[in-house]
Amino acid sequence: MKKSDFYFDLPERLIAQHPLEQRDASRLLVLDRADGSVTHRHFSDLLEYLNPGDCLVMNNSRVIPARLMGHAVGRTTPIEVLLLTDHGDGLWECLTRPGKKTREGVELTFGDGLLTATVESVNPKDGNRFIRFHYDGIFLETLDKLGTMPLPPYIKEKLDDPERYQTVYSKTPGSAAAPTAGLHFTKELLARIQEKGVKLAFVTLHVGLGTFRPVKEEEITDHIMHSEWYTMDADTAKLINDTRAAGGKIWAVGTTATRTLETIAAEDGSVRPQSGWTDIFIYPGYRFKVVDHLVTNFHLPESTLMMLISAFATREQVMNAYEQAVQEEYRFFSFGDSMLLY
Incomplete structure (x- = not known):
């Protein structure tokens, strides 16, 4: 598979330069993997897709002034x-x-x-x-x-409040970039999610700048993935295993939570407490072991993150969804809108 298979044309005006005033007011593009259909919602509508007994897994790494x-x-x-x-x-x-x-x-x-x-x-x-x-x-x-906050190079404007480049649940310092899929959550929305009977679980993966490095090789299998440190504690592992045993779904918030879960998961989808370094590279053909649904942002063309979500859905579904996102003028990248691969 070629790097160029994941290219799309993105007008520069769609690259978000600042966060919205209200975190969960961002738009949410919902891609139904069963039929490839696309629905346009708002992030706060995520609550409608979650069911009691599901488990939402988030990366609680905190960006340092690196x-x-x-x-x-x-x-x-x-x-x-x-x-x-x-x-x-x-x-x-x-x-x-x-x-x-x-x-x-x-x-x-x-x-x-x-x-x-x-x-x-x-x-x-x-x-x-x-x-x-x-x-x-x-x-x-x-x-x-x-130190100062290491914003991605595509963000040209100054960030007045550094906390807007942190998730509201950030806890463990160590990342050089934010796990941006989580930036849309508010404490109020998380409380409503819990009130519905959805469990909240946290892993830690310290995001490195390899996330933003372009894939240089045309054959994607020649790409060398960067390593990032992760950890999952015993309480989180039990929560995930109990959810799956009871028939609930595992929701990953972001590609970092996804890579952590898929690194740790056994072939049967079970997880255990674990820490270490992961350089897992997920691209089409990969069989997901534990993640059922994925909340993510809109990613750079030809990036490893585009390849990951194209493995979770299909490349054709993702490229069609991105074409619609451009047409509908969604906001892209770190401070942009969100996508649910359902």
């Missing part, structure tokens, strides 16, 4: 560092710009020396830097003082 501006010790040229993956003991995998200023051994400083770092190595495959940070106190508190 973009740092500093410079090499003894130099004045600004250097941008974007934190991607925490490898422990102060060592992070990072993107840097300009890359030629961050060769191995370079010493960096941020915030007048409040935070310093050493470039320990360069990944020859993708050019990412492994940088060890030196600081006093708690690293995340230092980041809160010096």
